[in-house]
Amino acid sequence: MASVLAPDQLGPTVCVGEILVEIVATTIGDGFTEAQPLVGPYPSGAPAIFISQCGRLGGSSAMVGAVGNDDFGRLNTDRLKSDGVEISTISVDSEFPTGSAFVRYRKDGSRDFVYNIATSAAARFGWSDNVKALMDRAGHLHVMGSALSVPSAREVIDRAVDIVKARGGTISVDPNIRKELKLDPATEQRFAKLVEAADLLLPSGEELERAAGVEGEDNAIGRLFELGVKEIVLKRGADGATFFGANGERVDAPAFVVEEVDPTGAGDCFGGAYLTCRRLGMSPAEALTYASAAGARNVTIRGPMEGAGTRQELDAFISSTERRS
Ligand code: ATP
Ligand code: MG
Numbered sequence: 019m020a021s022v023l024a025p026d027q028l029g030p031t032v033c034v035g036e037i038l039v040e041i042v043a044t045t046i047g048d049g050f051t052e053a054q055p056l057v058g059p060y061p062s063g064a065p066a067i068f069i070s071q072c073g074r075l076g077g078s079s080a081m082v083g084a085v086g087n088d089d090f091g092r093l094n095t096d097r098l099k100s101d102g103v104e105i106s107t108i109s110v111d112s113e114f115p116t117g118s119a120f121v122r123y124r125k126d127g128s129r130d131f132v133y134n135i136a137t138s139a140a141a142r143f144g145w146s147d148n149v150k151a152l153m154d155r156a157g158h159l160h161v162m163g164s165a166l167s168v169p170s171a172r173e174v175i176d177r178a179v180d181i182v183k184a185r186g187g188t189i190s191v192d193p194n195i196r197k198e199l200k201l202d203p204a205t206e207q208r209f210a211k212l213v214e215a216a217d218l219l220l221p222s223g224e225e226l227e228r229a230a231g232v233e234g235e236d237n238a239i240g241r242l243f244e245l246g247v248k249e250i251v252l253k254r255g256a257d258g259a260t261f262f263g264a265n266g267e268r269v270d271a272p273a274f275v276v277e278e279v280d281p282t283g284a285g286d287c288f289g290g291a292y293l294t295c296r297r298l299g300m301s302p303a304e305a306l307t308y309a310s311a312a313g314a315r316n317v318t319i320r321g322p323m324e325g326a327g328t329r330q331e332l333d334a335f336i337s338s339t340e341r342r343s
Contacts, residue, residue, distance in 0.1 A: 022217055022248045024188045026297045028157030030078040030104060032182075034174045035065035035165030036117055036140040037083040037108065039090040040322050042280065043122035049130040050120060059090055060321035061097040062119060063140065064162045064194055067283045071290030071312055071326040073101035077297055080104035080152055082174055084143035090116035091139065097323070107152050111139035121282065129282075135168065144170045145177055153181045158188050158297060160289070161212055163195040163225075166205050176208070179215055190218035192289050193225040214245050218296075220289045222253035249302065251292055251309070253285050258342065259310055261302045271306040272342040274314035274335070283322035288313035291332070311336050 041058035043050070061070070065083065072079040081103050085091025087110050094116065095105050117140030120132040135141055153159075159182045165171040179189060191212050195201065201209065213219065213229050219242060221229055230238035230245075235252075242250055243264050250262040256278070261269040291312035295305035311332045316325035327335060 038063040067286035073103040077294035086115040086139040
């Protein structure tokens with residue numbers, strides 16, 4: 019059987035979208051309406067976290083986006099570069115500052131965010147000769163739902179899907195649509211089209227049903243395969259993850275037992291690790307083990323991408339950490 023995902027040798031995994039710094043409240047409570055202790059900046063943005071994990075695991079990878087000509091931007095480009103990610107398609111905006119997200123956890127585990135994305139450098143990039151040259155040699159395109167709320171990212175993704183597919187590359191989609199980021203009807207439609215184009219879908223929780231447009235886990239899985247998706251990995255937080263193959267195969271991966279310090283970025287590291295392992299030739303079951311380790315390890319360290327692991331770090335984590343049964 020032909021592999022579902024294009025091999026690493028075909029060309030880099032490309033991720034397009036918001037590059038941010040994240041600044042995290044160190045106390046638990048409601049929002050930011052009073053002065054409080056904060057820590058950061060940390061490099062962030064769901065697409066950037068995803069591609070950082072790809073690079074750290076040794077997958078060829080490249081990022082398309084923009085930062086400001088400031089320390090927040092340099093923090094991000096330095097990090098991605100040291101992770102092994104190509105950064106030549108990250109543009110540096112001379113006028114607008116790097117995007118940011120402030121986050122504070124509430125008692126019930128939910129989060130309050132203050133974003134500056136739409137009016138930051140994060141939203142100011144687009145199609146260029148440089149980006150086209152990258153897509154012409156890309157092996158895989160990963161789309162983060164969150165990036166669809168950024169018009170510049172939408173334009174790049176729309177064009178890239180056809181180019182990458184035409185050369186035998188593959189597509190993955192993480193719906194990753196926070197309730198704070200509302201989609202207009204046109205974006206909702208674009209999202210539906212992307213789901214149909216996806217070889218791999220990486221939803222978490224209720225995003226599965228939202229992507230399928232039907233209720234119930236089994237119905238949603240069935241519907242997505244009808245639409246042409248080739249494999250689905252459902253993320254369930256501390257309850258683990260499940261792989262579904264189009265041939266009816268199912269693999270359940272129990273979560274590793276860890277102390278959760280900062281849940282942000284777990285899904286992005288999980289996805290980046292899963293995709294990279296698959297493109298490097300691993301089976302779904304093996305890739306799922308690395309992905310579960312990547313997600314779990316990342317929540318043990320404060321900062322959205324601080325816990326993304328190398329192959330060696332994940333091997334050490336896997337051999338030293340218990341799993342739920
Ligand atoms: P994000 O908040 O980054 O969008 P997500 O909702 O997309 O996350 P999660 O399901 O939270 O994704 O996490 C992805 C995977 O990481 C889980 O399937 C699990 O394997 C692992 N993981 C996440 N949180 C924990 C935890 N507290 N303990 C152990 N493993 C975890
Ligand atoms: Mg997610």
